[in-house]
Amino acid sequence: MCQVFDKSIRDFGHDCRREALDDTLRAQENVVEFAKEASFHRSSIYRSFSPNKDPQFSTVVHFLRALGLRFAVVSLSPLRN
Numbered sequence: 001m002c003q004v005f006d007k008s009i010r011d012f013g014h015d016c017r018r019e020a021l022d023d024t025l026r027a028q029e030n031v032v033e034f035a036k037e038a039s040f041h042r043s044s045i046y047r048s049f050s051p052n053k054d055p056q057f058s059t060v061v062h063f064l065r066a067l068g069l070r071f072a073v074v075s076l077s078p079l080r081n
Contacts, residue, residue: 022049038066
């Protein structure tokens with residue numbers, strides 16, 4: 001799962017990133033329980049990742065945390081001495 005998110009963030013546009021999150025949400029066995037774990041109501045989490053929406057950063061962070069993942073920032077170029 002980490003590789004899917006990493007690739008969608010690095011290589012694809014906004015719609016692909018949102019679709020990766022939406023697909024992951026819909027793949028959950030118990031969306032109600034998952035939404036609670038992510039601190040959202042089921043309907044609001046579906047709306048957050050629906051087409052033509054731009055989810056808030058905090059929504060994405062809570063979503064990833066509920067999956068047992070975290071958001072990280074990595075340098076695009078090697079560190080200079």
